[in-house]
Amino acid sequence: MFQINLSSGEPIYRQLREQVIQFACMGVLQPGEQLPSVRTVARDLGINPNTVVKAYAQLERDGIIYSAAGRGSFVAQDILSVSTVRSDLLEEFKKSARKAMQIGITRLELEEALYQLERVRGGGL
Amino acid sequence: MFQINLSSGEPIYRQLREQVIQFACMGVLQPGEQLPSVRTVARDLGINPNTVVKAYAQLERDGIIYSAAGRGSFVAQDILSVSTVRSDLLEEFKKSARKAMQIGITRLELEEALYQLERVRGGGL
Amino acid sequence: MFQINLSSGEPIYRQLREQVIQFACMGVLQPGEQLPSVRTVARDLGINPNTVVKAYAQLERDGIIYSAAGRGSFVAQDILSVSTVRSDLLEEFKKSARKAMQIGITRLELEEALYQLERVRGGGL
Amino acid sequence: MFQINLSSGEPIYRQLREQVIQFACMGVLQPGEQLPSVRTVARDLGINPNTVVKAYAQLERDGIIYSAAGRGSFVAQDILSVSTVRSDLLEEFKKSARKAMQIGITRLELEEALYQLERVRGGGL
DNA sequence: GTGGTCTAGACCACA
């Protein structure tokens, strides 16, 4: 289900965390749906179970999933309303835009980039 | 001249590196201009000279500055043409935009954010 | 695994960097293979871990290896295609040939030297 | 007369030293001919006189020039027979060739490079 | 265990 890139430099537990958020926001994982168990994910990806535990723990702390001892982990009911997800990503977006503008990249260039991104997504995914 | 945030989590040497790039791209530091010496920066910011050395060394490897023992460090003549700077920032921008779109933030929302950023910059800086 | 010459004047971290490149290009280190850890190399060579870190960090910036905290350092998949390695060495070769020719050493003499080098390598290694 | 490149990383005194050797080997500076004075070179190049002194001192130590107090510095009579110049450059050439061969660059490729270098030199200089 | 960052301080070549 999940995919990680060992050579990207991005910590594995973060890659995992992000994919859960993405899948949940995109509807691939429905509200209330059960996540694959820690052991399953670890085995499938060939990584250390502790790494999965860390990702799930952080997701629970952020209110994106909830875990019930002995039953498993489940996607929260109200992900999109979870403040951190949306606003965190928007903040990151603004920060990168600010940096680009500071070296002279214009707003029009950035908008052009957005437009192309949307076209690719619309066609390809 | 430079400012660093010790509690941001962003490594000091990276913060420094970014500021040099920014200043150089904005014209605050002109091509060929001498940068403050390693020891000066270290003293002013209250950090270890080695940390400054690390930032300057990376900038030199990227062709953004050049350094010579006994003479000092200088901004390169062709910064804006240095491929990495511009394209790296654009890539970072696209990546953050892609992530935002993947969770359902629309292009219009992102454009709105860009518009507000420009207004702030135009008025404030 | 690696060998360094403390009295050569060539910085240790550069010697290390070069040997990794050589081993990777010669196939002694296969693509994807794990490099000895920073601490292992430091202990074996009797040098400071920071010096090894410096060598590995540069190799990563050049795309020759990739490292991740907690996992280790690994040879990249596409070393030979990494533009810098091959072309850098060719440039260095040309530069030294140019200098030799400028003081009157003939092309034939240089070719003779190449021929002898190849014989030595063929027999000795 | 001399030219230096401040952004090359190569120490100025070495660049100077090399150019004297080159000019002497090429006949631009004849055996016995007087070199420009330390002060002249320093002024013309906009560098520190000490740097020129260092270059000249090393050239004298190598027997490439000789200095007479109060009269100036002169090119030695037998430069080409001075062992260090020729053999040092040949050694450097062999070293760079060895490195190139170690990563799989063939002798034929190196010879091709030599051939092209000669053509450029024959036509351009 | 792994690599990454940072400090404190020494020593060097260069200008």
Add this chain to the structure above:
DNA sequence: GTGGTCTAGACCACA
């Protein structure tokens, strides 16, 4: 004065 290398040793995130 300038930048570059290196050691010794601490502390951190990650697996």
